[in-house]
Amino acid sequence: MQTRFTELVGCSVSVQQAPMGTISSPDLAVAVADAGGVGTVTALGLAPEALVRRLDEMRRRTSGVLSANVVSEEVGEQLVVDVAERVRLVDFFWFDPSPRIVELVHRSGALVGWQVGSVAEARAAEDAGCDVVTVQGVEAGGHVRGSTPLRRLLPEVLDAVDVPVLAAGGITDGRSFAEVLAAGAAGARIGTRFIATVESGAHPAYKQAVVDAAGDATVITDAFADCPLCATSPRARVLRAAVERVAELDDDVVGTATMGGTQVPVPRGSGVPPVAGAEGHLDAMAMYAGAAVGSVTDIRPAAEVIAELVAELERRLPAARRSGVR
Ligand SMILES: Cc1cc2nc3c(=O)[nH]c(=O)nc-3n(C[C@H](O)[C@H](O)[C@H](O)COP(=O)(O)O)c2cc1C
Secondary structure, three states: OOOHHHHHHOOOOOEEEOOEOEOOOHHHHHHHHHOOOEEEEEOOOOOHHHHHHHHHHHHHHOOOEEEEEEOOOOOOHHHHHHHHOOOOEEEEOOOOOOHHHHHHHHHOOOEEEEEEOOHHHHHHHHHOOOOEEEEEOOOOOEEOOOOOOHHHHHHHHHHHOOOOEEEEOOOOOHHHHHHHHHOOOOEEEEOHHHHOEOOOOEOHHHHHHHHHOOOOOEEEEOOOOEOOOOOOOOOEEEEHHHHHHHHHOOOOEEEEEEEOOEEEEEEOOEOOOOEOOOEEOHHHOOOEOOOOHHHOOOOEOHHHHHHHHHHHHHHOHHHHOOOOOO
16 A cells, blocks of 8 residues: 555555664564564664664564664764664654754665654754654654644644655554545554554563553653653653652662663663563553553554554545545
8 A cells, every 4th residue: 555655665554663762672673664564763772883783683684664763963973874874764853853964864875754743843854854754743652742633733734844744643553544644644653552562672561551551541741751852851651650650659769671781770750661671660660652552452463463554444445545545
């Protein structure tokens, strides 16, 4: 099913699995890429050599489309070049679109995506030369850039820019996927649904908490502001239960997590989520999740999640075909 996004990046399913820090494990990204979507990992927290090794290894494992996400202007130019030489799409978020960085990526042969939270930021991304703009609605899990619901922001951004637009925030099933394509998006960026997959880097208890959450069990909070992104704007959507639990504890350290192969302490209020191998008060760690978490009801292989999204979209195709889908 072709859209402007699939044609541009060369994938067959118009879904980008969201970058999600350690949760977006190489296994997850490779599984999504193998299933026809865009598999994404995050650069944050990895030494440059480790990142390069990881991307090379992922490249050997799949012939699908891969993406890597950068969330800080502070990364060196060489790192941006190293990443751009290894993935089809370099994805940026949380800092102002930069023509210099876009040019750097283009010169290294990759495409540039920028996730934005407002119309003004979408225009700035297009003006900076980005090839894809991802519109993040306030429903999104993880760090939230803007304050407008996707349903309102998406049409405004579609009117404002000409490049292909991905919709992000609260898309967990075929119905919401079909809705954003019908509204004119060229694809969806999906995060929360992929936390509850076999391949994700989330701790089993975090996956289960996502499955168990009913309705909108989330809240935007600054309770986990001990993180590099929160240094500029402490706003992340997490499971409300985690905010309540961390408020009950007065320990300085709530547990440990495996980072870069070693077990490190997780201070109370840290932005580190309960990753596989974490120990301690997992329920008081940053359980990022989007507002549509209630519709995630099982833990499945990523390929099955993609297949179901596509099957449901095809059932709803007459509606979707009206705009975003070719
Ligand atoms: C666990 C988690 C971690 C995230 N980490 C990142 C990240 O490292 N970089 C980034 O650009 N976006 C990150 N996001 C936000 C996603 O890019 C995207 O906006 C969001 O997942 C879309 O909403 P959804 O979760 O409702 O699908 C994260 C989201 C989640 C759920």
